[in-house]
Amino acid sequence: MDRETCPRCGSKYVNYLGYCLNCGYEDRLVCPRCGSTNLTKDGVVRLSDGTVKQRYRCKDCGRKFRVEETG
Ligand SMILES: [Zn+2]
Ligand SMILES: [Zn+2]
Numbered sequence: 001m002d003r004e005t006c007p008r009c010g011s012k013y014v015n016y017l018g019y020c021l022n023c024g025y026e027d028r029l030v031c032p033r034c035g036s037t038n039l040t041k042d043g044v045v046r047l048s049d050g051t052v053k054q055r056y057r058c059k060d061c062g063r064k065f066r067v068e069e070t071g
Contacts, residue, residue: 016054016067031058032065 006014011022018027028037042057042064053066 033063034061036060
C-alpha cells in the first residue's frame with residue numbers, strides 16, 4: 001500500500017513504523033502526551049473490519065496509544 005515516502009531519500013520503502021528500508025531513516029514514534037520515545041509495544045488490536053492496530057505504552061508517563069498498521 002502506498003502510504004508515505006521517506007523524508008530523507010524519497011524512497012517509498014517505508015514500513016508502517018516509519019522505518020525506511022532503503023536508507024535506514026527511522027521516523028521515531030513519540031508519545032502523544034509527553035513526547036517521549038521511550039515506548040514499548042503493548043500488543044495489537046484487531047478491529048471488526050479487519051484493521052490491525054499496534055498498541056504502544058509510554059514507559060515514562062504510562063500513556064497507551066494505538067498506531068494503525070497497513071496491509
Ligand atoms: Zn530513506
Ligand atoms: Zn509519555
